Amino acid sequence: MATLQRESDVAATREAVVAGLSAYNAARAGERNSVPLALSLRDDDGVIVGGLIGELKWEWLHVDLLWIDEAHRGKGHGEALVAMAEDAAREHGARGVYLSTMSLQAPDFYPKLGYRQYGVMEDYPVAGHRIHHFAKAL
Numbered sequence: 001m002a003t004l005q006r007e008s009d010v011a012a013t014r015e016a017v018v019a020g021l022s023a024y025n026a027a028r029a030g031e032r033n034s035v036p037l038a039l040s041l042r043d044d045d046g047v048i049v050g051g052l053i054g055e056l057k058w059e060w061l062h063v064d065l066l067w068i069d070e071a072h073r074g075k076g077h078g079e080a081l082v083a084m085a086e087d088a089a090r091e092h093g094a095r096g097v098y099l100s101t102m103s104l105q106a107p108d109f110y111p112k113l114g115y116r117q118y119g120v121m122e123d124y125p126v127a128g129h130r131i132h133h134f135a136k137a138l
Helices: 010-029 077-092
Strands: 036-042 048-057 058-066 096-102 116-122 129-137
Touching: 036 077, 048 077, 058 077, 077 096
Parallel strands: 058 096
Antiparallel strands: 036 048, 048 058, 096 129, 116 129
């Protein structure tokens, strides 16, 4: 018999769920071959003023975060970071890139770089906004 319950030890529960799901996925899609990706934009003093965080896994790059400080926007840094990430993905043998961005962020940025929108969820993160899902074949 199995029981359902809300767990207080989130870390242990997460570890068990990740281990089980990872084993299931590996049996069907092969090893995840996960490689974290961190790219930065630094100012003249070496301070990080932008960056891209992602994960190379299986045959894809997932871009989790992309940020450029307001003072450094509009200078091509975002495009350069995405291009650098795409190059890393190609080196990893990736077939494509996927990511999500909110309407209050940069949904108009990615189509200019060849990304196609494959989904939208309304009222996220709050009513009146949307989250846009994009992908690009490499």
